[in-house]
Amino acid sequence: MNHEDTAAAPRSEGAPDDGLSRAQRVYERLKEDIRAGVLRRGERVREETVARALGVSRTPVREALARLQAGGLLEVTANGLVVVTISHAQTLELYAMREVLEGSAARFAAQHAAPSEVSVLMRLGASFADAFGDAIRLADLNRRFHAAILDAAHNRYLVRMLEELSDALALLPGTTFQLPERGPLAVEEHAAIVEAIAARDPDRAEQAARHHIQQAQEARLTLMRF
Structure with a gap:
């Protein structure tokens, strides 16, 4: 994910989730980044980069990415997992x-x-x-x-x-x-x-x-x- 320095401030695994699971929090953050153009259409999204940027383990990121893919916001291409470009x-x-x-x-x-x-x-x-x-x-x-x-x-x-x-x-x-x-x-x-x-x-x-x-x-x- 490009712009990882501005995508999110790191947070510790023990930080409060305000009632949201880590996977849900990652999902909402990535969806908002897609909406705001922080993650651009056609841009590759790497699990390890997201985890590092958001200060969480890779497990909730993997769950969030799977949900975004199921919802049609991400797709697998020859270049890896990327943000969908809508026609x-x-x-x-x-x-x-x-x-x-x-x-x-x-x-x-x-x-x-x-x-x-x-x-x-x-x-x-x-x-x-x-x-x-x-x-x-x-x-x-x-x-x-x-x-x-x-x-x-x-x-x-x-x-x-x-x-x-x-x-x-x-x-x-x-x-x-x-x-x-x-x-x-x-x-x-x-x-x-x-x-x-x-x-x-x-x-x-x-x-x-x-x-x-x-x-x-x-x-x-x-x-x-x-």
Whole structure:
């Protein structure tokens, strides 16, 4: 793994895991490194280098790498284990599924969200509007917004499907919020989703969520052309 000096600060085997296993912690860190571009598409990932960079033994790294491979984020090539490079066609397929699943999440949220969960969505929407100019923070708040909708949907099977899809999204380089126009548009799209959920209108919530993902896809395709 390149950039091992910046990939992670070493930590001892005895350091606390905050409830996460070492394998889970390594998995989450590598997934985030792929999302952030610290691990680039097509880059080789070596078990021993990851273990040294993260200050853990090779066993949890081996487990994490196997999970990333099973999830389609890593693949075995003639050069070894590398980060998958997602194609244009795969990107379209990914967003097509995201539109369906995110639309369903918003529909269920309109039916099942508790008042406190609607309040969380409103607060995240406000925080998002305050973060213009910071693409990384916007991307993080956007993920949290969608996670909050999923929580409000109260459907464990949808959670599993969207978690798997979220892993695949990590393969897309950068963030659509690098485009200056994307943030203001997303604020309006988020507001439409929250308004429909708060109004207990499943049809409108699903339609608003689908529109949001369609716009995100257009932004992604624009970014890919640069």
